[in-house]
Amino acid sequence: MRFDVISLFPDMFSVVRDLGVTGRAHKQGRWSLGLWNPRDYTHDVHRTVDDRPYGGGPGMVMMAEPLEQAVQAAKTERTDADAALPVILMSPTGQRFDQAMAQELALSPGAVLVCGRYEGVDQRFIKRCVTHEVSIGDFVMSGGEIAALAIMDSVLRLLPGVLNDAESARQDSFNEALTGLLDSPHYTRPEQYQGMTVPAELLSGHHANISVWRRRQSLILTAQRRPDLIESARRAGLLSKADEKFLAELG
Ligand SMILES: C[S@@+](CC[C@H](N)C(=O)[O-])C[C@H]1O[C@@H](n2cnc3c(N)ncnc32)[C@H](O)[C@@H]1O
Numbered sequence: 001m002r003f004d005v006i007s008l009f010p011d012m013f014s015v016v017r018d019l020g021v022t023g024r025a026h027k028q029g030r031w032s033l034g035l036w037n038p039r040d041y042t043h044d045v046h047r048t049v050d051d052r053p054y055g056g057g058p059g060m061v062m063m064a065e066p067l068e069q070a071v072q073a074a075k076t077e078r079t080d081a082d083a084a085l086p087v088i089l090m091s092p093t094g095q096r097f098d099q100a101m102a103q104e105l106a107l108s109p110g111a112v113l114v115c116g117r118y119e120g121v122d123q124r125f126i127k128r129c130v131t132h133e134v135s136i137g138d139f140v141m142s143g144g145e146i147a148a149l150a151i152m153d154s155v156l157r158l159l160p161g162v163l164n165d166a167e168s169a170r171q172d173s174f175n176e177a178l179t180g181l182l183d184s185p186h187y188t189r190p191e192q193y194q195g196m197t198v199p200a201e202l203l204s205g206h207h208a209n210i211s212v213w214r215r216r217q218s219l220i221l222t223a224q225r226r227p228d229l230i231e232s233a234r235r236a237g238l239l240s241k242a243d244e245k246f247l248a249e250l251g
Pocket residue numbers: 089090091092093114115116117118119120121134135136137138139140141142143144145147
C-alpha cells in the first residue's frame with residue numbers, strides 16, 4: 001500500500017508516518033508514503049501556487065498547473081499508476097467518507113490524496129486529474145491535510161498486521177462483526193473508580209452473557225444516537241430475531 005500526498009504542508013504527514021501504530025507499520029514496510037509539494041512545480045521566483053479568483057470574491061484559488069504536475073510526478077514514481085489509481089481530492093463538497101470507503105481503500109494498492117488550501121482548487125485541475133472528491137464531514141477546515149490524515153489513519157489500521165490484535169478493528173463501530181452498529185462501552189482496571197463500578201456482566205467471566213450484554217449495549221447506543229444505522233442493518237438482514245425482540249422491548 002502506498003499513499004502519495006499532494007500538499008503545501010508536507011511536514012504535517014510525519015504524524016501518520018512516524019507515530020503510533022501507523023508509524024510502526026511504516027517502519028515495518030507495510031506501507032509507504034510519497035510527499036509532493038506543488039511549490040516544487042512552479043516556474044517563478046516566488047514559487048506561486050495560487051491566484052485571485054476569476055469573477056472576483058474573497059480569497060485565493062490554487063492554480064491547476066502546479067497541482068497537475070505534482071500528481072504526474074507522484075504517478076511517475078509509482079509502479080502501479082494506471083488509470084484505476086484513485087486521485088482523491090479532499091473537499092467539503094465531496095462524497096462523505098465512511099468506514100465502507102476505508103475498507104475498500106484498504107484492499108487497494110493505495111491512492112493519491114490531494115489537499116486543497118485557500119478557497120479551493122481550479123476546477124480544470126479537478127476535471128483533468130481527480131477521480132474522487134471526498135469530505136470528512138459537514139464543516140470547513142483551512143486545508144485538506146487533516147482530512148487526508150484522517151483517511152490514511154482509518155485505512156492503514158485495517159491493513160493486515162498493523163494492529164496488534166486484528167480482531168479489534170473488526171469489533172469497532174461500523175464494522176461487520178457489529179453488523180455496522182456502534183461499539184459498546186469499554187471498561188478497564190480498577191474495578192471501582194470514583195464510586196462507579198464495572199457492569200456485573202463484564203466481571204462474570206461468562207462469555208455468552210458478556211457477548212449478549214455487548215450486543216445489547218450496541219443496540220441501545222445505536223438506537224439512541226444513530227437510528228439510521230439500525231435501519232441499514234435491518235434492511236441488509238443483519239439483525240437477528242433476538243436483536244429485534246430487544247429493540248421492540250426498548251420501544
Ligand atoms: C477553506 S477550504 C475551502 C472551502 C470551499 N471554499 C468550500 O466552501 O467548499 C480549503 C481546503 O480545505 C479542505 N477541506 C476543508 N474542509 C474539508 C472537509 N470537511 N473535508 C475534506 N476537505 C476539507 C479542502 O481541500 C479545501 O479545498
